[in-house]
Amino acid sequence: MNTSMLEKELSYLLTKMQKAKPLVHNMTNVVVTNFTANGLYALGASPVMAYAPEEVADMAKVAGALVLNIGTLTGELVDTMVIAGLSANANGVPVLLDPVGAGAIRFRTESALRILREVKISLVRGNAAEIAHLVGEAREIKGVDAGESGSYDNACLAVRAAQELGTVVAITGREDVITDGRLCRVISGGDALLTQVTGTGCLLTSVLGAFAAVEQDLLLAGTAGLAFYGTAASRAAERTAAFGPGSFQTAFLDELAKLHPHSLKGYAAVREIQAVSAGGLS
Amino acid sequence: MNTSMLEKELSYLLTKMQKAKPLVHNMTNVVVTNFTANGLYALGASPVMAYAPEEVADMAKVAGALVLNIGTLTGELVDTMVIAGLSANANGVPVLLDPVGAGAIRFRTESALRILREVKISLVRGNAAEIAHLVGEAREIKGVDAGESGSYDNACLAVRAAQELGTVVAITGREDVITDGRLCRVISGGDALLTQVTGTGCLLTSVLGAFAAVEQDLLLAGTAGLAFYGTAASRAAERTAAFGPGSFQTAFLDELAKLHPHSLKGYAAVREIQAVSAGGLS
Amino acid sequence: MNTSMLEKELSYLLTKMQKAKPLVHNMTNVVVTNFTANGLYALGASPVMAYAPEEVADMAKVAGALVLNIGTLTGELVDTMVIAGLSANANGVPVLLDPVGAGAIRFRTESALRILREVKISLVRGNAAEIAHLVGEAREIKGVDAGESGSYDNACLAVRAAQELGTVVAITGREDVITDGRLCRVISGGDALLTQVTGTGCLLTSVLGAFAAVEQDLLLAGTAGLAFYGTAASRAAERTAAFGPGSFQTAFLDELAKLHPHSLKGYAAVREIQAVSAGGLS
Numbered sequence: 042m043n044t045s046m047l048e049k050e051l052s053y054l055l056t057k058m059q060k061a062k063p064l065v066h067n068m069t070n071v072v073v074t075n076f077t078a079n080g081l082y083a084l085g086a087s088p089v090m091a092y093a094p095e096e097v098a099d100m101a102k103v104a105g106a107l108v109l110n111i112g113t114l115t116g117e118l119v120d121t122m123v124i125a126g127l128s129a130n131a132n133g134v135p136v137l138l139d140p141v142g143a144g145a146i147r148f149r150t151e152s153a154l155r156i157l158r159e160v161k162i163s164l165v166r167g168n169a170a171e172i173a174h175l176v177g178e179a180r181e182i183k184g185v186d187a188g189e190s191g192s193y194d195n196a197c198l199a200v201r202a203a204q205e206l207g208t209v210v211a212i213t214g215r216e217d218v219i220t221d222g223r224l225c226r227v228i229s230g231g232d233a234l235l236t237q238v239t240g241t242g243c244l245l246t247s248v249l250g251a252f253a254a255v256e257q258d259l260l261l262a263g264t265a266g267l268a269f270y271g272t273a274a275s276r277a278a279e280r281t282a283a284f285g286p287g288s289f290q291t292a293f294l295d296e297l298a299k300l301h302p303h304s305l306k307g308y309a310a311v312r313e314i315q316a317v318s319a320g321g322l323s
Numbered sequence: 324m325n326t327s328m329l330e331k332e333l334s335y336l337l338t339k340m341q342k343a344k345p346l347v348h349n350m351t352n353v354v355v356t357n358f359t360a361n362g363l364y365a366l367g368a369s370p371v372m373a374y375a376p377e378e379v380a381d382m383a384k385v386a387g388a389l390v391l392n393i394g395t396l397t398g399e400l401v402d403t404m405v406i407a408g409l410s411a412n413a414n415g416v417p418v419l420l421d422p423v424g425a426g427a428i429r430f431r432t433e434s435a436l437r438i439l440r441e442v443k444i445s446l447v448r449g450n451a452a453e454i455a456h457l458v459g460e461a462r463e464i465k466g467v468d469a470g471e472s473g474s475y476d477n478a479c480l481a482v483r484a485a486q487e488l489g490t491v492v493a494i495t496g497r498e499d500v501i502t503d504g505r506l507c508r509v510i511s512g513g514d515a516l517l518t519q520v521t522g523t524g525c526l527l528t529s530v531l532g533a534f535a536a537v538e539q540d541l542l543l544a545g546t547a548g549l550a551f552y553g554t555a556a557s558r559a560a561e562r563t564a565a566f567g568p569g570s571f572q573t574a575f576l577d578e579l580a581k582l583h584p585h586s587l588k589g590y591a592a593v594r595e596i597q598a599v600s601a602g603g604l605s
Numbered sequence: 606m607n608t609s610m611l612e613k614e615l616s617y618l619l620t621k622m623q624k625a626k627p628l629v630h631n632m633t634n635v636v637v638t639n640f641t642a643n644g645l646y647a648l649g650a651s652p653v654m655a656y657a658p659e660e661v662a663d664m665a666k667v668a669g670a671l672v673l674n675i676g677t678l679t680g681e682l683v684d685t686m687v688i689a690g691l692s693a694n695a696n697g698v699p700v701l702l703d704p705v706g707a708g709a710i711r712f713r714t715e716s717a718l719r720i721l722r723e724v725k726i727s728l729v730r731g732n733a734a735e736i737a738h739l740v741g742e743a744r745e746i747k748g749v750d751a752g753e754s755g756s757y758d759n760a761c762l763a764v765r766a767a768q769e770l771g772t773v774v775a776i777t778g779r780e781d782v783i784t785d786g787r788l789c790r791v792i793s794g795g796d797a798l799l800t801q802v803t804g805t806g807c808l809l810t811s812v813l814g815a816f817a818a819v820e821q822d823l824l825l826a827g828t829a830g831l832a833f834y835g836t837a838a839s840r841a842a843e844r845t846a847a848f849g850p851g852s853f854q855t856a857f858l859d860e861l862a863k864l865h866p867h868s869l870k871g872y873a874a875v876r877e878i879q880a881v882s883a884g885g886l887s
Binding site (some may be wrong): 070071072073074075076112113114115116142145146147148149236237238239240284285286287288290291 | 635638639642643646647652653654655656657658659660663664667854855856857858859860861862863
C-alpha cells in the first residue's frame with residue numbers, strides 16, 4: 042500500500058471509530074484507570090471498567106474490544122481476566138494485552154504468558170523489554186520502564202514475537218513498530234514527554250482497542266491508533282513543552298479530542314520496514 | 324417557594340457547607356477516587372475513602388454523609404457497603420447511592436437493588452437509564468453511558484422511582500431533575516463537556532453528599548448541589564471550551580473552589596415541573 | 606552544619622537523585638496512585654506500584670526505596686506490606702511509612718503500629734495528628750485531615766516520636782519538621798494550596814523515598830525532599846494561585862520537573878530548632 046493510500050485508510054478509520062463510539066472494556070491497573078477513561082472519552086470512544094468475576098463475562102460480551110493490562114495484577118485478577126477473555130473470544134470481541142512489567146518480575150511474565158496461552162489475544166503492545174521477555178529474550182528493564190533500543194532491532198523483535206505468539210505485536214519507543222509477523226510498519230511521531238506521564242503506554246493500548254473495535258484488520262487498526270496517538274502527543278508537546286509534564290498531560294487529552302482525519306499531516310509518518318526475524322528473512 | 328427565595332436558600336446552604344467542611348465518606352470506584360477527592364476538597368468539603376470491612380462502620384459513623392458508588396464493584400465490596408450503610412443508618416448519617424452501570428449488567432442492577440433493600444438510602448443519583456432499570460423500565464444504555472432523553476420524561480421517571488424506592492431521586496442529563504416523589508425540580512446549567520470527563524457523575528453524587536451533610540431536607544440539599552455543580556461546569560466551559568476536555572477538567576476544579584453565594588446568577592436556573600408519575604398525576 | 610553548606614548538600618542530593626532515577630516501589634492508596642506516579646516521574650525518579658503477595662518481595666528487593674501508605678488499607682494489604690517490608694529490610698532497601706488516617710480510625714492506628722513493629726522503618730511522615738496517635742497522644746483529626754499546630758509543638762512531638770519509634774520522623778504542616786530524635790530541622794516554604802489537592806502528603810512521602818534511595822543519612826535525604834517539594838509548590842502557587850487547585854496541581858507537576866540545584870533560593874528555608882522532647886531537653 043503506498044503512503045498516501047494508507048493515510049486515507051487511517052483517516053477513514055478515525056472517522057469510523059468516532060462515529061461508532063465503541064465500548065472499550067478495560068481491565069487495567071489502579072494507577073491509570075482515570076487517565077485511561079479520560080483518554081478514551083477524549084478520543085470519542087466509550088470506556089468502561091469492570092473487574093468482578095460476576096460481571097466481566099457479561100461486559101466483555103457487549104464490548105467492542107477488551108483490554109487486559111497487568112500493571113497491578115493479583116492472582117485473582119488474572120483468573121478474572123481469563124474469564125473475561127474467554128467471553129470475548131466466544132463472542133468475536135478482539136482482546137488486547139498490555140504486559141506491563143513483564144520481565145521485571147517473574148510473576149508478571151508468567152501471568153502474561155498464562156493469559157496468552159488461555160485466551161486468544163489479537164494484539165499485544167508493550168515496550169521492547171516487555172515483549173522481549175515474552176519470547177524469552179532478556180533485555181534491560183527497570184521496574185516498568187524499558188531501556189531504549191533502535192527501531193530496526195525492535196522491528197526484528199516484534200516480527201519474532203508476532204510469529205511465536207500468533208498475534209499482532211506493537212512495540213512502542215522513540216519510534217513505534219507494529220507487525221502481524223509478515224508486514225512491519227514503523228510509525229514516527231509522538232514526543233519524549235509521553236515518557237514523563239504515567240499511563241501513556243497503558244492508554245495507548247486502550248486506544249488501539251478502540252480502533253480494533255471498528256476494523257478487523259488489526260495491523261491496520263493498530264497503525265491508525267499509533268499514528269493518531271503520536272499526532273495528539275506531538276501537538277500537545279508543541280503547546281506545552283516549555284511548561285512541563287503536568288501541562289502536557291492536560292493538553293494531550295485536549296488534542297485527543299481534536300483529532301480529525303487530516304491531523305496526521307506533518308505529525309506522523311508511517312514507513313514499512315524489511316525486518317529480519319529470528320528465523321531468517323521474514 | 325418562589326425562585327428568588329429558593330435561590331437565597333441555596334446560597335445559604337453553600338455558605339453553611341463551606342463553613343462546616345463536612346466529612347464525606349466515599350466508597351467509590353477505582354476510576355474516580357482521585358477526581359472525587361479533589362472535587363470535594365475544591366468545593367470546601369473534607370473527603371475520605373475507606374473500604375476495609377474492619378473500618379467502614381467506624382468511618383461512616385463519624386462522617387457527615389456516606390456515598391456508595393458501584394462503578395467497579397465486587398461481591399465483597401457490596402457486603403462492605405452494606406456494613407457501612409447500616410452504621411450510617413444507625414447514626415443518622417445520610418446515605419447516597421450512585422448505581423453506576425445498573426441496567427448495563429445484571430450484577431450491577433442486582434447489587435444496587437440489594438443495597439436499596441438492606442440500607443436506608445436518602446438519595447439516589449444516576450442517569451436516566453440507570454434509574455429506569457432500578458424500577459424495572461428498560462432504557463438504552465451502553466456500558467456506563469446513557470442515551471439522552473427529555474426532561475419531562477426524566478421527571479416522570481424520577482417521580483416514579485422516588486415513590487417506589489422511598490428516596491429522593493436525581494436524574495442528570497442535559498437538564499437535571501430531582502424529586503422527593505411529590506415536588507419535582509428541573510435544574511438547567513452545566514455543559515456538555517461534563518460528558519467528556521470521566522467521573523463527573525460520580526463526583527456530583529459526592530457533592531450532593533456534602534450538601535446532605537448540612538441540610539436534612541434532601542430535596543433542598545440536592546437542588547443546591549445540582550445548581551452549584553452546574554454553575555461551576557458552565558463557568559469552566561466558558562474558559563476552556565476552545566481547548567478541550569483536559570483543560571475543562573482542570574478549570575472545573577478551579578471553579579468549584581471559586582463558588583460563592585452569588586455564583587448561581589446567570590448560570591443555573593431552577594424550575595418546578597408538574598410530572599405525571601406511572602400511577603397518574605403526582 | 607551552617608545554612609549555606611547544608612544548601613549545597615541538598616542541591617548535590619537533587620542532582621544525584623535525578624541522575625540515579627531511583628526505582629521507588631509504592632504500595633499506596635487507590636486515591637493517589639496516579640498523582641504519585643506522575644509526581645515521581647516529574648521529579649526524575651522511576652515509580653512502580655505492586656501489590657500482589659506473589660510479587661512484592663521481588664519488587665521491593667530491586668527498588669531504591671519502598672513506600673508503605675495505609676490510606677485505603679485492608680487487612681490483606683497490611684499482610685502484603687509486611688512481606689514487602691521484610692524483603693526490603695533483608696536487602697538494605699529503606700522503607701518509609703505514611704500512616705494516613707492513623708488516629709481517626711482504630712484499625713488504621715493498629716495497622717500502622719503493626720507495620721512499625723514487624724518491619725524496620727527508616728522514616729515516617731505524617732501530619733501532627735497522625736504522628737501523635739502513633740505515640741499515644743490524642744490530637745484533633747477529621748477523617749484524614751489534621752488540625753493545625755505550631756512548629757515548636759510539632760518539633761517536640763517529632764523528637765519524641767523519633768525516639769520512641771526508632772526512625773526519622775517528618776511532620777508536615779504550615780511548616781515542616783524533621784528529626785532523627787536528636788537534631789531537628791524546620792523547613793519553611795510550600796503553599797496552602799497543597800491542602801486543597803488530594804495526595805500531596807502521600808506524594809511527598811514517596812518523594813522522600815526517592816531521596817532516601819540515594820542517601821543513607823535519612824535526615825539529610827528527608828530535608829532535601831521537604832525543601833525541594835516545598836519549593837516546587839511555592840513556584841506553582843505563584844503561577845496559579847489566582848486560578849485555583851486544579852491549575853495548581855497541573856503546575857505543581859510542571860515545577861517538580863523543573864527543579865534544579867539552585868531552585869531552593871528564595872523558596873525554602875531550613876533552620877535547626879532546639880526541641881524539648883517528652884523526656885526533657887533533647
